[in-house]
Amino acid sequence: MPNKESVIAALIDKNQQALLRGWLAAQKRDNRSRETNAPTADVAEQFLRHLATGAAGGRFDDISTPEWAPARELLEDFSRARVSQGFSPTETATFVFSFKEPLFEVLQREADGLAQIWNITLLLDRLGLYTIECYSRTREEVIGRQQQELLELSTPVVELWDGILALPLIGTLDSARTQIVMENLLERIVASGAEIAIIDITGVPTVDTLVAQHLIKTISAARLMGADCILSGIRPQIAQTIVHLGLELNVVSKATMADALGLALRRTEKVIVDRAKVTAGTGD
Amino acid sequence: MLVESDETMPLRTSDDVVRVRQAVRNRAVGAGFSLVDQTKIVTAASEVARNTVDYGGGGTLKIEVLRDGVRRGVRLTFSDQGPGIADISKAMTDGYTTGGGLGLGLSGSKRLSNEFSIKSSPGQGTVVTLARWK
Amino acid sequence: MSDIPILKIGDCLLVSIQVDMHDRLAMALQDDLTHRIVTDRARGVMIDISALEIVDSFIGRMLNNIAAMSRVLDAVTVVVGMRPAVAITLVELGLALTGVRTALNVDKGLAMIRDLIDSPEHTNARRER
Numbered sequence: 001m002p003n004k005e006s007v008i009a010a011l012i013d014k015n016q017q018a019l020l021r022g023w024l025a026a027q028k029r030d031n032r033s034r035e036t037n038a039p040t041a042d043v044a045e046q047f048l049r050h051l052a053t054g055a056a057g058g059r060f061d062d063i064s065t066p067e068w069a070p071a072r073e074l075l076e077d078f079s080r081a082r083v084s085q086g087f088s089p090t091e092t093a094t095f096v097f098s099f100k101e102p103l104f105e106v107l108q109r110e111a112d113g114l115a116q117i118w119n120i121t122l123l124l125d126r127l128g129l130y131t132i133e134c135y136s137r138t139r140e141e142v143i144g145r146q147q148q149e150l151l152e153l154s155t156p157v158v159e160l161w162d163g164i165l166a167l168p169l170i171g172t173l174d175s176a177r178t179q180i181v182m183e184n185l186l187e188r189i190v191a192s193g194a195e196i197a198i199i200d201i202t203g204v205p206t207v208d209t210l211v212a213q214h215l216i217k218t219i220s221a222a223r224l225m226g227a228d229c230i231l232s233g234i235r236p237q238i239a240q241t242i243v244h245l246g247l248e249l250n251v252v253s254k255a256t257m258a259d260a261l262g263l264a265l266r267r268t269e270k271v272i273v274d275r276a277k278v279t280a281g282t283g284d
Numbered sequence: 285m286l287v288e289s290d291e292t293m294p295l296r297t298s299d300d301v302v303r304v305r306q307a308v309r310n311r312a313v314g315a316g317f318s319l320v321d322q323t324k325i326v327t328a329a330s331e332v333a334r335n336t337v338d339y340g341g342g343g344t345l346k347i348e349v350l351r352d353g354v355r356r357g358v359r360l361t362f363s364d365q366g367p368g369i370a371d372i373s374k375a376m377t378d379g380y381t382t383g384g385g386l387g388l389g390l391s392g393s394k395r396l397s398n399e400f401s402i403k404s405s406p407g408q409g410t411v412v413t414l415a416r417w418k
Numbered sequence: 419m420s421d422i423p424i425l426k427i428g429d430c431l432l433v434s435i436q437v438d439m440h441d442r443l444a445m446a447l448q449d450d451l452t453h454r455i456v457t458d459r460a461r462g463v464m465i466d467i468s469a470l471e472i473v474d475s476f477i478g479r480m481l482n483n484i485a486a487m488s489r490v491l492d493a494v495t496v497v498v499g500m501r502p503a504v505a506i507t508l509v510e511l512g513l514a515l516t517g518v519r520t521a522l523n524v525d526k527g528l529a530m531i532r533d534l535i536d537s538p539e540h541t542n543a544r545r546e547r
Contacts, residue, residue, distance in 0.1 A: 179320070179506070182502075182505075182509075183320060183502065183506065186502035186505055186506065187502055189502075189522065190502060193522055193523075193526070195522075195526070217509045217510070220509045221502075221505045221506055221508075221509045223520065224500050224508060224509070224515070224520050225500060225502065225505050225520065225522060226498070226500075226520045226521040226522040226523075226526060227522070298440040298441040298442060299440055301440065301441070302438050302439075302440045305438060305472060306438070309471075319503045320502075320503045320506050320507070322503075323471065323472065323504060323506070323507045324507050324510065326471070326472050327472050327473070327474050327507050327511060330472060330474040330476075331474055334441075334474075334476060389475060391512070392475060392511040392512055392513070395510055395511060395512060396507065396510055396511060
C-alpha cells in the first residue's frame with residue numbers, strides 16, 4: 001500500500017512539465033510588480049525535482065531530515081539572492097506558496113484530492129516559512145556587517161598639533177566599541193609619538209558606571225603608552241551624573257575641547273601669540 | 285561544535301611555562317586570532333600555567349582548537365593533582381593569594397577569556413578551563 | 419648574574435628585555451638592577467620592554483618591585499616601549515603598574531628621567547597647570 005508521500009512523488013514526476021508551466025504562470029500573476037525570468041524558471045525546475053526526491057524518501061511534517069537537504073539548500077540560496085535583489089519576504093515566500101495552485105489541480109484530477117491536499121499544504125507551508133527564515137537570517141548578516149563598519153568608521157583619531165591627539169567619541173561606548181577605540185588610539189600614539197590625547201565625549205549621550213569604566217580603561221591604556229589624557233566635552237548633565245554616581249575618573253577634565261587644547265598646548269610648552277601684538281612690540 | 289586539533293603539554297617547571305606561552309601563541313595564530321586576542325589568551329595561559337606550577341605541584345595543559353560554524357576558538361584545560369583550592373570565590377577575588385603574590389592570576393585570566401570555569405576542592409586537585417573565540 | 423645586559427648611560431641604567439623570560443631570570447634581573455643602582459649611583463632606571471609580546475602579573479610584579487626598590491634608593495624608574503596589544507591586555511587584566519612611569523620610547527624615556535631628576539619642582543608645576 002503506497003504511502004501518501006510516495007503518491008505525491010509519483011504525481012510530481014509524471015506531471016512535471018504541466019506543473020512547471022502552471023507554477024510559473026501563477027508566480028507571474030502573484031508577483032505583478034516584477035517579471036518572472038529565466039533564472040527563476042531554472043530554480044523552479046530544480047525545486048520540483050528536489051520536492052519529488054524529498055517526497056519520495058522523507059516525511060511531510062519534518063523538513064529538517066537529510067532527504068530534504070537539497071530542497072533546503074536550494075531555498076536558502078534562492079532567499080539570499082532575493083534579499084540582495086531587493087525582493088520583500090512575501091515575494092520570496094510566494095515562490096513556494098504559488099506552487100499550491102497547479103499542484104492542487106493535478107491532485108484533484110488524478111488522486112484522492114482532499115486527503116492529499118492537507119498533507120501537501122503542510123509541507124509547502126513549512127518550505128515557504130523556511131524561505132522566510134533564510135531571508136531574515138540574511139538580512140541580519142547584512143546588518144551585522146554594517147554595524148561593524150559603522151563601529152570602525154566612527155572612531156577617528158585626529159592629530160590637532162605636534163604631539164597632541166584628539167579622539168572625538170560619537171555615540172554610546174560599549175565594550176566592543178571600547179576595544180576598537182583603544183586599538184585606534186594606541187596605534188596613533190605610536191605612529192605620532194603624541195604625549196597628550198584629548199578624549200572628547202560631547203557626542204556620548206550618557207555616562208553611567210559602565211561607560212565610565214570603559215573611559216577609565218582607555219585612559220589607562222593611553223597612559224601605559226606614555227600619553228597623558230584630558231577629558232573634554234563634559235556637558236552639565238554629565239557632570240551631575242558623574243558626581244551623583246560617585247564616579248572617580250582620575251583624569252583632568254575640561255568642559256570644551258578648546259579648553260582642553262589650551263591646556264595641552266601649555267603642557268607641551270607651546271604659546272600662541274597675537275601677531276598684531278608681536279609686530280607692534282618689535283616696533284615694525 | 286567540533287575539535288579541530290588538540291595537544292597536551294607537561295607543566296612542571298618555569299621553562300614549561302615559557303613553552304606553554306609559545307604553544308598557545310602558535311595555536312591562536314593558526315586559529316586566525318587578531319594580535320590583541322592572541323595577546324589576551326597567551327597572557328591568560330601564562331597566569332594559569334604559573335599557578336599550576338607554583339601552587340598545583342605541576343600538571344598538564346591541553347590545548348584544543350575549536351570550530352563552531354564560522355567561529356573558531358582556542359580552549360585551554362589546565363589540570364593538576366595539587367592541594368586544591370578551599371574557597372574558590374575567595375581565590376577569584378583580586379589581590380587574594382595564599383602564596384604571597386599579587387593574586388591576579390585567576391580573576392585576571394577570567395577577565396581575559398570569553399569562557400572560564402574552575403573545578404577544585406582540597407585534596408582533589410584543580411582543573412581550570414578557559415576559552416577565547418575569534 | 420642574569421644574562422640580561424645592563425647599560426650605563428650617564429647616571430642612568432638601561433635594561434632592554436629581549437627574551438621571553440622565565441621566572442628565575444626575572445628574579446635575577448631584579449637583583450642585578452638593585453645592586454647596580456647602588457654600585458653605579460644611578461638616579462634613573464629605564465626598562466625597555468619593546469620586545470615583550472606578553473606582560474603578565476608576574477612581570478608586572480617584577481616591574482613594580484624594581485620601581486619600589488629604586489625609589490628607596492632615590493632613583494626613578496621609567497618603562498618604555500610597551501606594545502599596544504600588551505597595554506590593552508594589561509588594562510583588561512586589571513594590573514596597575516604602581517610607581518612605574520611610562521614613556522613611548524627610549525628617547526622620551528631619557529627626557530622624562532632628565533626632567534624628573536634635574537628639576538622635580540619644574541615637573542610638578544607643569545603637571546598641575
